Amino acid sequence: MLIKCDRILTENGFLDGYLKTEGFNIKEILAKEAVDEVPDVDYSNNIIIPGLIDIHLHGYRGRINPALGFDLPEFRLFLNDLACEGTTACLPSIEPESYHIIRDYRQHANEAVFLGCNLEAYFSCDQYKSYRNPYGLARELSLENVRRLLNDSNQTLRYVMIAPELPHAQSVIRFLKEQGVRVAIGHTTMSAQDFIAFQNTVQADSLTHWGNNMGKFHQRDVGVIGAGLLDDRLQAELITDFVHLSKEMVEVALRIKSIQRCILISDSVFLSGLPSQSVHFDENHSLTITSDNKILDQDGNIQGCYHTLFQNLIILVKSGLVTLQEAVIAASMNPAKFLKADHVMGSIKEGKYANFLVINHELELLKSYVYGNPVVRK
Numbered sequence: 001m002l003i004k005c006d007r008i009l010t011e012n013g014f015l016d017g018y019l020k021t022e023g024f025n026i027k028e029i030l031a032k033e034a035v036d037e038v039p040d041v042d043y044s045n046n047i048i049i050p051g052l053i054d055i056h057l058h059g060y061r062g063r064i065n066p067a068l069g070f071d072l073p074e075f076r077l078f079l080n081d082l083a084c085e086g087t088t089a090c091l092p093s094i095e096p097e098s099y100h101i102i103r104d105y106r107q108h109a110n111e112a113v114f115l116g117c118n119l120e121a122y123f124s125c126d127q128y129k130s131y132r133n134p135y136g137l138a139r140e141l142s143l144e145n146v147r148r149l150l151n152d153s154n155q156t157l158r159y160v161m162i163a164p165e166l167p168h169a170q171s172v173i174r175f176l177k178e179q180g181v182r183v184a185i186g187h188t189t190m191s192a193q194d195f196i197a198f199q200n201t202v203q204a205d206s207l208t209h210w211g212n213n214m215g216k217f218h219q220r221d222v223g224v225i226g227a228g229l230l231d232d233r234l235q236a237e238l239i240t241d242f243v244h245l246s247k248e249m250v251e252v253a254l255r256i257k258s259i260q261r262c263i264l265i266s267d268s269v270f271l272s273g274l275p276s277q278s279v280h281f282d283e284n285h286s287l288t289i290t291s292d293n294k295i296l297d298q299d300g301n302i303q304g305c306y307h308t309l310f311q312n313l314i315i316l317v318k319s320g321l322v323t324l325q326e327a328v329i330a331a332s333m334n335p336a337k338f339l340k341a342d343h344v345m346g347s348i349k350e351g352k353y354a355n356f357l358v359i360n361h362e363l364e365l366l367k368s369y370v371y372g373n374p375v376v377r378k
């Protein structure tokens with residue numbers, strides 16, 4: 001298929017030209033002057049950017065309610081919804097009770113590429129253990145437990161969050177890294193000094209939704225928030241809805257970490273994208289979507305982000321803190337490199353999958369393409 005567009009975001013910046021796709025892949029990127037054929041599709045006066053890769057999300061628009069579980073048709077509708085909203089590949093955090101549903105999933109057309117599972121908020125410190133799970137079940141961090149999770153997930157578990165103060169954290173992180181699993185630090189109240197010593201012993205890879213559920217950022221103990229920001233070995237996941245982090249806090253992260261070491265995420269949950277409402281789990285636990293698009297529990301704590309990754313990206317770009325190109329890299333190339341998938345995705349380049357988005361100059365999403373085909377909503 002030959003696609004014309006006057007602003008195609010390639011690894012070398014914006015190009016006025018053509019994309020030629022063949023099968024699942026981008027076959028050629030051609031300058032305007034090199035082509036005299038009539039294109040199959042003409043996206044002149046629009047912008048083509050790489051498809052976004054969300055490494056931290058839980059659900060979307062009523063799908064993947066952790067209290068109810070889900071079946072395969074629901075999972076596939078979830079992946080279709082994501083693709084329609086600009087997330088062309090994802091690593092959702094899925095409760096281990098549902099691993100039997102996803103462990104044999106096979107990729108289908110019209111669905112975001114399933115890159116495997118994240119496991120977030122599962123191995124949390126006491127203070128944050130009930131944050132996502134309303135019943136506050138403690139999950140024991142042990143080699144035996146993570147081996148079982150890897151096995152149960154059919155090795156699709158690729159990213160695990162761990163509170164570093166938990167017993168066995170060091171030995172489990174070493175084991176996971178040997179297995180090629182990425183490790184995030186999160187849901188922790190560790191002090192800065194302890195965390196610096198920890199990182200010098202066994203290195204984690206990233207910071208889960210940096211700034212949130214990370215203890216305090218104090219002038220005499222900057223905690224994991226500050227120490228993690230200064231540690232160049234760590235990527236920082238950022239939720240740029242300006243609900244989880246103020247604009248100033250996002251700027252702090254961008255200035256110290258630089259956009260190259262930030263990965264934009266959605267952290268969307270099953271209530272994201274739905275109209276305002278309250279959901280009651282039992283007499284003591286509920287979640288509410290407020291009229292200003294916050295998802296809060298009965299105590300007023302934030303319980304996930306209302307937006308998609310594309311929406312968070314646009315909020316960040318409109319804030320003026322970064323350019324469109326920088327924000328797109330932080331939501332495509334950075335997560336692709338993090339998952340060692342940048343040989344097939346993360347940018348618009350010959351040989352990579354033809355996963356891309358068409359947006360207009362008002363930064364509205366017009367169309368998503370996955371594996372060379374426009375995504376159709378089911």
Ligand SMILES: [Zn+2]
Pocket residue numbers: 056057058093120121267
């Ligand atoms: Zn999360």
